[in-house]
Amino acid sequence: MERSTLEADESHYFTYNPPPKDLQTNITLAREFVGRHAEEGRRVVLVTSGGTTVPLESQTVRYIDNFSAGTRGATSAEYFLQAGYAVIFLHRQFSLLPYSRHYSHNTRSFLDFMKEEDGRVVVDQQHQEEMLRVLRQYTEAKRDNKLLILSFVTITEYLWDLREVAKVMRPLGSRAMFYLAAAVSDFFVPQDRMVEHKIQSSEEFSKVNAASGKKDAKPPAARTEGRSLIIDLEPVPKFLKQLVDGWAPESIIVSFKLETDPSILVKKAEYSLNKYQHHLVIGNLLSTRKWEVVFVSALEGEKWIRVPRTRRTKSFSGVESMVGVASGKAEEGNSATSPQQTAPQGEPAVEIESLIIPEIESMHTKLIAEADQQHAKS
Numbered sequence: 001m002e003r004s005t006l007e008a009d010e011s012h013y014f015t016y017n018p019p020p021k022d023l024q025t026n027i028t029l030a031r032e033f034v035g036r037h038a039e040e041g042r043r044v045v046l047v048t049s050g051g052t053t054v055p056l057e058s059q060t061v062r063y064i065d066n067f068s069a070g071t072r073g074a075t076s077a078e079y080f081l082q083a084g085y086a087v088i089f090l091h092r093q094f095s096l097l098p099y100s101r102h103y104s105h106n107t108r109s110f111l112d113f114m115k116e117e118d119g120r121v122v123v124d125q126q127h128q129e130e131m132l133r134v135l136r137q138y139t140e141a142k143r144d145n146k147l148l149i150l151s152f153v154t155i156t157e158y159l160w161d162l163r164e165v166a167k168v169m170r171p172l173g174s175r176a177m178f179y180l181a182a183a184v185s186d187f188f189v190p191q192d193r194m195v196e197h198k199i200q201s202s203e204e205f206s207k208v209n210a211a212s213g214k215k216d217a218k219p220p221a222a223r224t225e226g227r228s229l230i231i232d233l234e235p236v237p238k239f240l241k242q243l244v245d246g247w248a249p250e251s252i253i254v255s256f257k258l259e260t261d262p263s264i265l266v267k268k269a270e271y272s273l274n275k276y277q278h279h280l281v282i283g284n285l286l287s288t289r290k291w292e293v294v295f296v297s298a299l300e301g302e303k304w305i306r307v308p309r310t311r312r313t314k315s316f317s318g319v320e321s322m323v324g325v326a327s328g329k330a331e332e333g334n335s336a337t338s339p340q341q342t343a344p345q346g347e348p349a350v351e352i353e354s355l356i357i358p359e360i361e362s363m364h365t366k367l368i369a370e371a372d373q374q375h376a377k378s
Contacts, residue, residue, distance in 0.1 A: 003245060009237040010246075013159070017191050020157040023164060026150045030088060030168045033148040037086040042146075043175045043364065045085045046165060048182035049073020050092025052155040056189060056222040056231065061198040063154075064231075068183035069105060070095030072256075072289075072353065076181060077147070078137065079357035085177075086146045088169075090161055092182070093151040099138040102130075155185040155236060163239070166247035174371035176251040177364060178243065183258070187233035193221040200224060240276040252367050253278040254360060260286045262326035269296040279367060280360065285326050287319040290352060294327065299363060311350040 020026075037044050050070035053063040074096040077087050081098070089098060096105050103110040113127045123131050141147045150165070152158040169176040199222050221232045244253060255278050257269045262285055269283035273296050283294040291312050295303040304327050307313075312320070324330040 006237075006239075006242050007246070010239065010242055013237050013239075014163070017156045019160045020152065020154075023160055026161055027164050027168060029148060029150070030165045033086065033088060033145070034168050034172065036145065038172055038175075041175075043085050043177065044088065044169060044172055045080050045177040045179050046088045046090060046162075046169065047073050047077045047080065047179045048090045048158070048162065048184075049077070050095030051183040052092065052158045052185045053153055054185050054188050054233070055154055055194070057198055058191075058194050058196045059198070062222075064185070064233075066183050066185070068092070068095070070097075071101070071105065073179075073181040074098050074101045075351055075353040076179060076357060079353050080179070081137070081141050081146055083357055083361045085361075086148075087141075088148045088150065088165060090150045090152065090158075090165065090182070093153050097149065098141075098147065099134050102134050155188050156191075158182065158184065159236075159239060162243070163247055166243060166251070169251060170248045173250040174252060174368045176248060177360075178248070178251055178253045178255075179360075180240075180253070180255045184236070186236055188236050189221040190234055193218055193232075193234075195220045195222065199229070201229075238276075240278070244277050250371065252280075252364055254280045254282065257281055257283045258286060258289070259283070262322065265326040266294060266296065266302060269294060273297065280363060282356070283326075285322065287317070287322045288326075290315045290318055291320070292323055292326075293352065293356060295359065297363070299366065303359075305352070305355050305359060307350050307352050307355065311348075313349045313351060 034044055050073065051066040051068035053065050056062045056064070070091055073089070073091060075098075077089050077098040080087050087098075091097065103113060113124055113131065114121050115124050116122075150161060152161050166178070201224065219232075221234070223230050240255065243251075253276075255272065255276070257265070257272050259265045259268055265283045265285055269281045272278070273281045279299070280295060280297040283296060285292075290307075292304060292306040295305065297303075306323065309331070321330075
């Protein structure tokens with residue numbers, strides 16, 4: 001797609017889909033955060049996390065959502081902080097947050113980690129060591145002002161925040177990174193096709209509602225016809241290329257490609273790399289995403305990263321027999337009926353993000369060096 005077309009799509013989208021109410025506040029916070037860390041020469045990464053909603057009404061009662069809880073983004077943010085990055089964490093409101101994720105994303109209530117002792121609330125003894133470790137990491141990030149948390153809910157709020165924060169990060173050049181782990185909607189309801197009030201389940205009331213609403217050339221995108229609810233979504237313009245060319249052209253961009261079909265995972269990741277010209281596309285299969293990913297980049301080609309079998313975290317949704325299938329090299333001993341391996345006593349499980357982030361940091365160092373050389377020549 002030509003640059004002029006991309007710019008026209010961008011102009012149309014942001015003209016007719018209004019910004020979030022907290023946009024200016026977010027821009028101010030981001031500008032102060034980026035300025036402070038730029039002075040200190042620190043790398044800054046924008047981590048996007050969680051899913052975007054697609055509202056069906058202006059006064060939203062119903063919306064389309066996805067399953068993402070923000071696990072990848074929240075976990076990755078912690079490892080970026082450990083690697084010395086300053087992190088802007090742009091996340092879906094109420095999705096998982098760095099550090100607190102250890103206790104909020106659990107089948108147990110976080111109150112189960114505590115007890116009352118002499119009229120005081122204390123952490124249960126068996127959780128003391130782990131909670132102290134997490135608290136110290138959080139306290140360090142907070143003390144050094146290395147973590148800025150911003151939130152979105154809808155696809156439009158996400159895109160507005162992404163664009164404006166990207167512009168704020170532009171002066172960082174290659175020392176800025178975008179780690180796009182959010183599960184972004186592919187379709188949406190444009191503002192001019194959105195009904196004002198709750199969609200009625202009765203066609204009789206739906207007609208009354210429509211008659212009192214906007215009179216557009218097109219019917220409302222979400223409406224009742226007979227006994228059916230019709231939802232007519234439009235594709236979200238592909239702004240990933242604009243992120244490369246216009247919003248933050250010298251930044252390092254890492255995006256994700258999630259698939260359910262192992263036979264097309266690598267091909268789709270390669271297609272995204274070529275189409276959007278990102279520096280790295282991380283492909284992951286829904287059933288094995290906690291244990292393996294594939295890096296696809298112009299710098300290093302195809303590279304698989306896997307957690308060793310005996311160090312894998314547990315997963316209710318994962319299918320361990322699928323590990324290796326997408327690469328054409330299924331693990332020996334894998335079968336659909338074999339039980340999931342767990343880490344042996346004394347050998348803790350490994351989160352795959354702890355393997356992903358050091359690899360990205362190394363790649364980032366090489367790309368910064370290349371960018372510095374190009375600047376020196378020009």
